[in-house]
Amino acid sequence: xxxxxxDEQKLLQQTARDYLEANSPLATCRAILxxxxxxxxxxxxxAAEMGWQGAVVQEQYGGAEFGHLELAMIAYEVGRSxxxxxxxxxxxxxxxxxxxxxxxxxxxxxxxxxxxGSAIGTFAFTEKxxxxxxxxxxxxxxxxKITGTKMPVADGADAxxxxxxxxxxxxxxxxxxxxxxxxxSRTALDSFDMSRGQAKLSFxxxxxEKLDSADAAGIAKLLDVAATLQAFEQVGAAERALxxxxxxxxxxxxxxxxxxxxxxxxxxxxxxxxxxxxxxSNAYYAAWALANDDPExxxxxxxxxxxxxxxFEDTTVxxxxxxxxxxxxxxxxxxxxxRRAKLLSSSLGTPKYWKNLLIDRLQAQAAA
Amino acid sequence: MDFNDTPEEAAFRxxxxxxxxxxxxxxxxxxxxRNMGExxxxxxxxxxxxxxxxxxxxxxxxxxWPKELGGRSATPMENVIWNxxxxxxxxxxxxxxxxxxxCGPTLLTHGTQEQQERWIPRLLSGEDVWCQLFxxxxxxxxxxxxxxxxxxxxxxxxxxxxxxxxSGAQICEWGILVVRTDPTVVKHAGLSYFVVNMKSxxxxxxxxxxxxxxxxxxxxxxxxxxxxxxxxxxxxxNGWSVALTTLMNExxxxxxxxxxxxxxxxxxxxxxxxxxxxxxxxxxxxxEQIADYIVKARGLKNTSLRTLTALSKGLxxxxxxxxxxxxxxxxxxxxxxxxxDLAGTSGALLDEEATxxxxxxxxxxxxxxxxxxxxxxxxxxxxxxxxxxMGLPSDARADKGVAFRDIPSGxxx
Numbered sequence: 001x002x003x004x005x006x007d008e009q010k011l012l013q014q015t016a017r018d019y020l021e022a023n024s025p026l027a028t029c030r031a032i033l034x035x036x037x038x039x040x041x042x043x044x045x046x047a048a049e050m051g052w053q054g055a056v057v058q059e060q061y062g063g064a065e066f067g068h069l070e071l072a073m074i075a076y077e078v079g080r081s082x083x084x085x086x087x088x089x090x091x092x093x094x095x096x097x098x099x100x101x102x103x104x105x106x107x108x109x110x111x112x113x114x115x116x117g118s119a120i121g122t123f124a125f126t127e128k129x130x131x132x133x134x135x136x137x138x139x140x141x142x143x144x145k146i147t148g149t150k151m152p153v154a155d156g157a158d159a160x161x162x163x164x165x166x167x168x169x170x171x172x173x174x175x176x177x178x179x180x181x182x183x184x185s186r187t188a189l190d191s192f193d194m195s196r197g198q199a200k201l202s203f204x205x206x207x208x209e210k211l212d213s214a215d216a217a218g219i220a221k222l223l224d225v226a227a228t229l230q231a232f233e234q235v236g237a238a239e240r241a242l243x244x245x246x247x248x249x250x251x252x253x254x255x256x257x258x259x260x261x262x263x264x265x266x267x268x269x270x271x272x273x274x275x276x277x278x279x280x281s282n283a284y285y286a287a288w289a290l291a292n293d294d295p296e297x298x299x300x301x302x303x304x305x306x307x308x309x310x311x312f313e314d315t316t317v318x319x320x321x322x323x324x325x326x327x328x329x330x331x332x333x334x335x336x337x338x339r340r341a342k343l344l345s346s347s348l349g350t351p352k353y354w355k356n357l358l359i360d361r362l363q364a365q366a367a368a
Numbered sequence: 369m370d371f372n373d374t375p376e377e378a379a380f381r382x383x384x385x386x387x388x389x390x391x392x393x394x395x396x397x398x399x400x401x402r403n404m405g406e407x408x409x410x411x412x413x414x415x416x417x418x419x420x421x422x423x424x425x426x427x428x429x430x431x432x433w434p435k436e437l438g439g440r441s442a443t444p445m446e447n448v449i450w451n452x453x454x455x456x457x458x459x460x461x462x463x464x465x466x467x468x469x470x471c472g473p474t475l476l477t478h479g480t481q482e483q484q485e486r487w488i489p490r491l492l493s494g495e496d497v498w499c500q501l502f503x504x505x506x507x508x509x510x511x512x513x514x515x516x517x518x519x520x521x522x523x524x525x526x527x528x529x530x531x532x533x534x535s536g537a538q539i540c541e542w543g544i545l546v547v548r549t550d551p552t553v554v555k556h557a558g559l560s561y562f563v564v565n566m567k568s569x570x571x572x573x574x575x576x577x578x579x580x581x582x583x584x585x586x587x588x589x590x591x592x593x594x595x596x597x598x599x600x601x602x603x604x605x606n607g608w609s610v611a612l613t614t615l616m617n618e619x620x621x622x623x624x625x626x627x628x629x630x631x632x633x634x635x636x637x638x639x640x641x642x643x644x645x646x647x648x649x650x651x652x653x654x655x656e657q658i659a660d661y662i663v664k665a666r667g668l669k670n671t672s673l674r675t676l677t678a679l680s681k682g683l684x685x686x687x688x689x690x691x692x693x694x695x696x697x698x699x700x701x702x703x704x705x706x707x708x709d710l711a712g713t714s715g716a717l718l719d720e721e722a723t724x725x726x727x728x729x730x731x732x733x734x735x736x737x738x739x740x741x742x743x744x745x746x747x748x749x750x751x752x753x754x755x756x757x758m759g760l761p762s763d764a765r766a767d768k769g770v771a772f773r774d775i776p777s778g779x780x781x
Contacts, residue, residue: 001371001372001373001377001445001673001676001677001680002369002370002371002372002677002680002681003369003371003670003673003674003676003677004369004674004677004681005369006369069369246758246759246760249760250760250761257761257764258761260760260761261760261761261762261763261764262763263747263750263751263763266750266751266754266755266758266760267747267750267751267754269754269758269760270694270749270750270751270753270754270757270758271750273691273753273754273757273758274691274694274695274753277667277671277691278663278664278667278668278670278671278695279667281667281668281670281671281673281674282663282666282667282670284369284670284673284674285666285670285673287369288369288370288371291369292369292370303662303663303666303667306659306660306663307663307664307667352656354659355655355656355659355660355663356652356655356656356659358659358662358663359635359649359655359658359659362632362635362662363635363639363649366635366636
């Protein structure tokens with residue numbers, strides 16, 4: 001029984017933490033949130049130099065080929081630091097999609113660039129409010145050209161390549177679209193978390209290439225992989241939010257004592273701690289299933305996503321509440337976490353959506 | 369990351385399984401009982417004692433305890449493996465959980481060698497059943513506020529007062545007891561810890577009927593009960609520290625026994641019940657609610673895997689034991705209520721024939737309020753997590769630094 005990360009994996013995590021603590025304090029996230037830049041280009045480059053973007057890319061394509069457990073540890077630190085880089089969409093989804101479904105030519109074309117960070121990838125799957133998954137797409141493909149509109153697309157204004165869900169002959173598939181080509185127009189959208197950009201992408205007979213082997217089951221699995229890795233990001237961020245809140249309630253005095261001594265607060269802190277530990281354990285299990293290519297991933301990823309979304313969001317809600325008035329100010333960092341929590345819980349489909357998926361999958365397992 | 373045994377663990381598992389296969393019946397599909405508060409008939413007691421004796425004779429009883437005292441000096445991980453293997457077999461009621469889970473470990477930590485040799489072998493072999501005499505009518509969460517007195521007379525102590533929530537007191541030979549030996553000092557400092565013979569003159573036991581009609585607990589009255597001083601565990605005035613050892617073991621044993629597996633059955637349960645002619649499971653709210661329960665239940669299960677990993681590496685288990693009971697009990701209570709509601713107007717039936725799932729959810733809903741209180745209420749557990757895990761300060765206490773006899777105790781009831 002060894003349901004834990006190895007010493008090597010933890011060492012990699014520590015390296016990531018050291019780098020991000022030194023180079024990406026919360027002021028970095030705030031600078032992107034307040035400024036004109038859409039992401040921290042120097043940190044994106046620094047991450048690539050350490051092999052993070054190529055964590056699961058094979059060496060022959062210039063990747064570091066660490067593995068998914070290592071990537072999960074990196075994701076955890078990306079979450080803890082709120083580092084403002086287009087990491088998840090590019091690494092957990094776009095790069096993963098090309099590794100899983102790409103032809104040799106497509107891999108040769110994109111993986112080296114994605115791994116070295118010279119290209120940013122993203123995932124364009126929804127089109128209008130209310131959508132959560134890629135099962136329907138009004139965007140259509142005909143004769144290698146795609147037409148339609150996708151929104152919101154994470155980092156859509158900065159990405160070089162998008163994995164786009166579109167319909168061809170009535171079936172939804174995934175297509176690789178180079179975003180600097182003809183027939184692509186982009187409109188940046190105001191993002192709830194301004195430290196992470198979102199955009200609308202419009203395609204008017206833009207060139208695209210199908211990822212041939214991406215069938216419905218493959219697409220679902222791609223999202224399971226992304227949900228698992230992102231769960232680590234969420235648990236890491238939730239843990240940091242709880243730490244900051246703990247420091248605050250120990251230092252803030254009211255009625256002659258630290259407010260952290262009042263049971264009205266500390267009992268809720270204990271509940272948050274439990275939620276985060278449950279989310280952490282569920283993320284571990286999904287990571288095990290992912291790394292071992294176990295069929296349990298389909299339920300484990302949904303479970304990890306649901307508990308990670310709720311742990312992070314609930315922690316940030318309480319974070320502002322326990323800070324009192326200052327927690328509601330622009331100056332304090334609480335809103336950075338509050339915004340990121342909502343961004344991450346909507347970005348791959350909401351917890352509500354995944355709960356329905358989970359029951360579908362449990363029913364399918366029971367019937368099998 | 370893997371779920372495999374180490375070669376040593378695998379060898380131990382095989383050895384355990386071989387012995388169990390030769391000596392016990394495998395668990396059948398209908399053997400998962402709901403025996404909450406079943407009456408302890410003489411037959412149940414003697415069956416349980418015979419099984420414990422059989423294990424002790426073969427070296428499979430209390431395996432983490434020292435070999436010299438009849439145990440096996442096994443590691444905590446080997447104990448986990450043993451329990452996993454044992455759970456695949458049909459076993460008698462566990463009437464030894466308090467003795468083996470709480471009393472034994474306390475004696476092993478704080479008892480003298482003489483005391484250990486006197487009590488441990490008979491406890492281990494099931495000849496003596498033990499109980500716990502801690503809580504009092506006015507001392508539950510604030511256990512250190514207990515008022516049962518012990519006054520020294522020669523080399524004996526004379527004990528007077530009342531204990532409550534004592535499981536299985538009628539069938540026990542021995543009990544562990546915390547009493548106040550000095551009311552003039554602050555409350556924690558005036559307590560001492562004893563082992564008492566439950567057949568002593570002056571002890572009267574009265575069963576308590578629970579809300580589910582079971583009689584798992586008793587009130588125990590002490591009138592001039594005499595306890596020899598050589599049955600005192602640790603120093604006079606050190607009772608609180610000994611009691612903490614017992615309580616730590618109690619929470620671990622309650623936390624680890626949570627039956628959260630039943631929540632997975634809700635998917636099937638909601639498939640069989642109809643709302644307006646459609647299976648309940650097709651309703652989005654029903655699906656999402658059940659998903660919530662399963663996500664938490666799996667979270668607790670996956671957390672226990674992390675605990676096992678710590679044990680396997682020889683590290684102490686984390687604070688997850690407190691979390692398991694805190695999250696698990698509320699979760700089961702809420703899910704039971706939800707399952708009852710799914711049954712519509714039949715939800716408030718308790719008739720095994722007429723109620724869906726043979727009224728299992730109704731029985732759980734009646735049992736669970738007890739689980740939220742036993743071994744530390746939700747509120748006590750939240751304090752433990754907040755203070756010991758998160759390092760938050762303790763609340764202001766009105767009794768801090770005050771001699772016990774001067775602490776306000778509320779109006780007489």
